[in-house]
Amino acid sequence: MILAIDSSGLNLGLALVDDGVCWSSQLLKPGLKHGEVLQTAIADFLEKSQVEFRRLTAIGITLGPGSFTGLRIGMAAAKAYSYSLNIPLTGISTLESGAFGIGGSAKPVVVLFDAKRNEIYWAVFDCSGDTPSRLTPDMVSPAERLEEFARGGCIFFGPRSLGEAFRRDFSVADYRDNDDFNLAIPEAIRGEIDARRNMYLERDELVPIYLRN
Incomplete structure (x- = not known):
């Protein structure tokens, strides 16, 4: 089961996908306050979904482009979960995820x-x-x-x-x-496919896609 996180814009999207099926999803609207709500939101989301961290097999993240601060916060959290749970990290462009809409x-x-x-x-x-x-x-x-x-x-x-x-x-x-489209859902579905193909991201080298210097 993959947990996907999107914090690239004003929304905070979360999704759980298992075997190609969206198990649970949530779209919050914290504005640009992801840093204040992200950890609690993920913990609450997993609890409501009745999924323990140990069930996760991969973490997905939107890579950007998007909000500089939001992308950094989401990516830092994704890396932390990937390291602590010893599970791979997958990612997709924010724009490509949006195309699934x-x-x-x-x-x-x-x-x-x-x-x-x-x-x-x-x-x-x-x-x-x-x-x-x-x-x-x-x-x-x-x-x-x-x-x-x-x-x-x-x-x-x-x-x-x-x-x-x-x-x-x-x-x-x-x-x-696209304001109410949860980018985390296609991100999770695509991430699960990538994980099965062993197409993981290198955590130590991973940085957000900003498209600006």
Whole structure:
């Protein structure tokens, strides 16, 4: 059973997956106070799910991009659990995890998050199959860089706070909010697959993906 943690943004997502099935999940909204609530939230989540730490076989974490502080806090916790329980660590891009929120789409999907400083974290995926396939790497840029994808009829999957601007400025016809999508669920499902394939992350070398120097 894998425990996945997402603290890359304003949400705190947790999920337990066993044999491809989501056993339990929780989406909290602590804002940027992950450091104050993370340890207690995980302990409470496992207790409510009736799962003891010793049952865990891997830890999953969103690698970024996202909030600098949130990513560091989540990754530090994931590493600590991995070391203390002597279980492997898996991870997935925040944007790739988000792409799981739009399944069976015939159109390319632009997954995006607010990067602040008038910029956007984004990547484009083919979501027509069972799992998303990348069409671009993870990027950070001004929102104007995405205008070409709006003209191309892509689906946009991003925070509610950016939806109005994208619809107004770039005539995005299909903008879907991802504020309530728990990134930890696909992260856990993908992480369990990676763990079975022995595709683990090197804990000592692991750092968040910031996309900025």
